Amino acid sequence: MTPSARFATVATPPGPFTVVVTPGPDGGDLVLAAGWTDDVSELLPVVHRALRPTWVERAERLPVLDVVEAHAAGEIGAIDAVPVRQRSGPFLEDAWEVLRTVPAGQPDTYTEFAARCGRPSAVRAAANACARNAAALFVPCHRVLGSDGGLGGFRWGTPVKRWLLDHEAQHAPVPA
Template identity: 40%
Template sequence: MIRTERQKEYYNALLDKNSEYEGVFYVGVRTTGVFCRPTCPARKPKFENCEFFESAQQALLASFRPCQRCRPLSHPNHVPEIVRVLVEAVENNPEKRWNTQDFKDLSVDESTARRQFKKRFGMTFVEYARARRMGLALKNIRSGQSVIDSQLSTGYESSSGFRDAFSRIMGAAPTRLDHMNILRAAWLDTRLGPMMAVADDEALHLLEFIDRRGLEREVERLRQRTKSAIIPGVTDPIRSIEQELAAYFEGKLTSFQTPLELHGSPFQKSVWEQLVNIPSGETRSYRDIAVSLGRPTAFRAVAQANGANQLAIVIPCHRVINTNGELGGYGGGLARKNWLLDHEKQGRYT
């Protein structure tokens, strides 16, 4: 039974359509007989008409049927048909430059496509298609093809337009890429909502929830620190962490083996090493970490290093709490932190 205090917390999250609570709870509405996910766009019921559940199975067993608007039995980030169709169209002709008539030919509303891609990928469809063309241009240039050939093959008649677009998306002008690192960024669907993974061919550099506040600044700092271009794509470390996250959420894995690249000061790295050593199902306080480092008064610096962690779940900053037992902070939101701790402590692998 979910306690009354938690019910009030969940109801406020329902009113706010707070995506941090995706996968944390479901709400059954007594007046309609349906159950929904926290971000359901339907009109919100009164508190007294709500029942809260920790899994869809519990809601079904309580005789509630799934809502037809938010579809709680499907993945919270189910790919809309319009997105699937357009992604497939881009892959069939990745060098294509799209115009209004192309959308009409596919019976697709251009403004709807823009909204759906913005929601799903954080970029419009046109930006998505352009990034795909730029990815091909990068491949061509790195394989020895001249800049002018790459420019023409990706549909840019103006060399200045090509350089500007390339620079915006890749983070570097084409003539400079031979001396730059390349990082790939991928969207990963998880039990607690979508995450972004950024990696090169050797290691994972960043793993964060998509809706984390300040994620854009984190990505930009990573790009500048590594002097890298960041483009959409998948590498072996991204495939590895996707598989490991799936196993973690199924309760089949408690530690991660994906290679990591840590970006921080020596002190921050020492804190992160301590976090990795906290066993799954246990917690430590900021003061505990400071003591383990031989710096018992540095607990505030430990808290700052904890917040600077860019590898959520893998470096388990969610296992660090306040000395008084309160949760403290968490970049992915306290609802997720609480869920992760329950998941690890109680084996709630639903």
């Protein structure tokens, strides 16, 4: 268990966004959980029990919120370097790292994401990785769509997912 963590909330176009962080080994913050809610109790259950903090304290402001605001303002790549800490089995941990490589503005289908993970037949496992992602936005599971091109699911609601996809498509760098 993580002994303590801090959280803070910022307004974003699709709604309030809360981030839970813990101190990292270099003194910076590691994101444990994040999502479109102003209620931290909605985030804590998705943190792996080995990382779940025993104490969570509200912070007036966290540096990572500057990154969230930059993303909302159109700096799509701002989220890419934010350190995240999640724990699970090897496939899920690898899949979460792979999610960070799905380019903004170029979403994958669950089938494409499974292939990107090196397990093309593991479409359900790939979808499960998206569903179990605790660090929404920073591990951009919203960039994975149903095989039919539909939105599929999203813990924070399909209107938030649609906004993110449209926003990133509008501001993403043009692929070379």
